[in-house]
Each structure stands twice: as structure tokens, then as C-alpha cells.
Amino acid sequence: MGATKTAHFTGKQNSIATLAKALGHPARVAIVEYLIKVDACICGDIVNELPLAQPTVSQHLKELKNAGLIKGSIEGNAICYCIDERAIEKLQTYFGSISTKLTTRKNNCC
Amino acid sequence: MGATKTAHFTGKQNSIATLAKALGHPARVAIVEYLIKVDACICGDIVNELPLAQPTVSQHLKELKNAGLIKGSIEGNAICYCIDERAIEKLQTYFGSISTKLTTRKNNCC
DNA sequence: AATCTATATCGTAATATTGCAATATTAAAA
DNA sequence: TTTTAATATTGCAATATTACGATATAGATT
Numbered sequence: 001m002g003a004t005k006t007a008h009f010t011g012k013q014n015s016i017a018t019l020a021k022a023l024g025h026p027a028r029v030a031i032v033e034y035l036i037k038v039d040a041c042i043c044g045d046i047v048n049e050l051p052l053a054q055p056t057v058s059q060h061l062k063e064l065k066n067a068g069l070i071k072g073s074i075e076g077n078a079i080c081y082c083i084d085e086r087a088i089e090k091l092q093t094y095f096g097s098i099s100t101k102l103t104t105r106k107n108n109c110c
Numbered sequence: 111m112g113a114t115k116t117a118h119f120t121g122k123q124n125s126i127a128t129l130a131k132a133l134g135h136p137a138r139v140a141i142v143e144y145l146i147k148v149d150a151c152i153c154g155d156i157v158n159e160l161p162l163a164q165p166t167v168s169q170h171l172k173e174l175k176n177a178g179l180i181k182g183s184i185e186g187n188a189i190c191y192c193i194d195e196r197a198i199e200k201l202q203t204y205f206g207s208i209s210t211k212l213t214t215r216k217n218n219c220c
Numbered sequence: 221a222a223t224c225t226a227t228a229t230c231g232t233a234a235t236a237t238t239g240c241a242a243t244a245t246t247a248a249a250a
Numbered sequence: 251t252t253t254t255a256a257t258a259t260t261g262c263a264a265t266a267t268t269a270c271g272a273t274a275t276a277g278a279t280t
Contacts, residue, residue, distance in 0.1 A: 002235030002268050008161035009136035013143070017136040024131030025238085026119035033123070036211050044256065051118035056239050058258055063237095077247045078256055085212050092205040099202040101146050102195050113265055114238065135268085154226065166269050168228055173267095187277045188226055 016094055019087055022067030027052055027060050032069060035083050044078050129201055132177030137162060137170050142179060145193050154188050 006014050023029055027050060034049050035042060047057045061081065064070045069087045073080050116124050133139055137160055144159050157167045171191065174180045179197045183190050 002233075004135060004137075004236090004268065005161065006136060009140055013136040013139045017134055017139050020130045020132075020139070021134030022130075024127055024134040025114060026116060026123040026127040027114075027238095029123045029127050029130070030119055032208075036208060036215075047257085051115065052238095053240050054257075055241080055259080059238080062258085074247095077249095079258095083212065088205060088208050088212060092202075092209040095198060095202040095205055098142075098146060098198050102193060102198060105146075137268095157227085162268095163270050164227075165229080165271080169268080169270095172228085184277090187224095187279095189228095 015090070018067050019069065019091055022064055022069050025060065027057070028064055028069075031057075031060060031064060032083065035070065035081060042081050046081065125200070126204055128177050129179065129197055132174055132179050135170065137167070138174055138179075141167075141170060141174060142193065145180065145191060156191065 009017075023032065030050060031046060034046065038045075046061065047054050050057050052060075061070070061072070065072055067087070068084055070081050071084045119127075133142065140160060141156060144156065148155075156171065157164050160167050162170075171180070171182070175182055177197070178194055180191050181194045182192075
């Protein structure tokens with residue numbers, strides 16, 4: 001054992017878990033925040049922004065990309081990364097709807 | 111190596127990462143969704159709702175609790191779990207603010 | 221007190237993640 | 251074409267996560 005039993009959960013649950021997992025590391029949160037802060041696609045720079053070695057950053061970027069949180073396109077010599085808005089929108093919608101459900105609920109026992 | 115370098119990131123980045131990580135597993139997403147669906151504190155039941163063995167569920171509950179996503183209080187023989195709204199609110203605020211920044215940005219190159 | 225019920229903890233195997241040095245790749249620059 | 255710059259990949263060690271059987275714990279029921 002040791003592998004997540006994805007097959008037993010719904011597609012949406014797995015999809016949210018995948019996005020959340022990608023943001024489950026401060027370095028990846030920092031990358032996403034940086035991409036938003038500079039308000040542009042970034043070619044280069046990202047490694048210099050983080051307190052981690054280049055291969056480690058490259059790995060984190062790959063994970064963010066696999067999860068669908070960022071997009072990367074080759075721009076000559078460098079690679080241009082930017083946020084994939086659809087992922088952020090998914091998360092925002094998800095937590096927004098949960099939040100709404102919580103504020104309008106009747107039972108508030110704890 | 112193998113341990114996350116939390117010390118190199120901001121408190122907020124670590125805090126978001128902790129919450130996201132807790133939701134980075136479909137079973138824990140399912141638990142949170144169930145607690146919201148039943149609109150109440152739940153004593154028992156959770157194990158029966160999930161396709162995982164009791165010790166596994168117990169472990170997932172512990173992680174959600176450590177991350178601050180759920181609260182648990184002893185209710186006689188059983189334990190009563192419910193959502194900690196503050197955590198959901200944090201996530202909602204965070205992704206809401208990111209989403210806003212994305213829609214109002216100028217550069218949209220990708 | 222003995223038993224039942226609900227949950228936690230321990231121990232452990234399988235697998236995944238984190239981090240980096242070394243190396244590869246690829247395109248621009250000289 | 252050699253060199254430089256940016257990024258990816260490989261390989262590996264350290265650590266964390268996932269899952270569950272066995273067992274412990276603690277309150278309720280009999």
C-alpha cells in the first residue's frame with residue numbers, strides 16, 4: 001500500500017484534491033503568488049525568486065503544470081510560465097460554494 | 111533531504127500550503143463534503159461513508175484536524191466532528207482575492 | 221463486572237515527495 | 251561552430267504519506 005485509492009472517489013473530488021495537492025507546498029504557493037504579482041508571463045526569474053536549487057524549482061513547476069495550475073510555453077531560449085486561470089477559478093468556485101453552504105446552514109453545533 | 115523547507119517561506123504561504131495539503135487527498139475532500147452535506151456535527155457515520163478501513167479514516171480525520179479544517183469534540187462514547195469555518199473562509203478569501211487579481215490584470219499573454 | 225461500540229494508536233509495508241548534484245538539452249550569442 | 255544561458259532530466263538519499271491489521275482505550279449498555 002501507500003498509493004492513494006483515487007478510483008473510489010468521484011471525479012470532482014479527485015480533481016479538487018489534485019489542485020489542492022499542487023498547492024500543498026509553500027514553494028508552489030510562492031510560485032503561483034509570484035506569477036500573479038508580476039502580472040505577466042515570466043521567462044526566467046522564477047529560480048532566483050525561490051530559496052531552492054534550480055532542479056527543485058523545475059520539479060515544482062512541473063507539478064504545478066501537471067495539476068493544471070500553470071501553463072508553460074517555449075519562448076526562444078527560455079520558457080514562459082503563467083497562471084492557468086481556469087484552475088484558480090475552479091478553486092474559487094469550489095470554496096465559494098462551500099462557504100455559502102456554511103453561512104446559510106441551520107445546524108451550527110460546534 | 112525529503113523534508114519541506116518551510117522556514118524559507120512566509121507564514122501565509124505556509125498556512126495556505128498546510129490547508130491545501132490537507133485537502134490534497136480525495137478521501138479528505140470527501141470527508142469535508144460529507145460534513146457540509148449533512149449540515150451538522152457528525153458522531154459516527156464517517157467511517158461508513160468512505161471506502162477505507164477505520165484506522166485509515168481515523169488518520170485522515172487527524173490530519174484534517176491538525177490542519178485546522180475540522181473540529182472534533184467528545185460526545186459520550188463517540189466523537190463529534192464538524193467543519194471549522196475559519197479554515198474554509200481563509201481558503202475562500204485567498205482564492206477569491208487571487209481570482210480578482212487575475213480578472214483585473216492587464217497582461218494576459220498566454 | 222463483562223460486553224459492546226466507537227475511535228485511536230501502533231507497527232509496518234508500499235509508495236510518494238522533497239531536494240540537490242551531476243548531467244543533458246536546446247536555442248541564442250559570440 | 252564553440253560558448254553561454256536557461257531549463258529539464260537523471261539518479262539518489264532522506265523523509266513523508268497512504269493504507270491496514272492488530273491492538274488499545276474509553277464510555278455506554280447489559
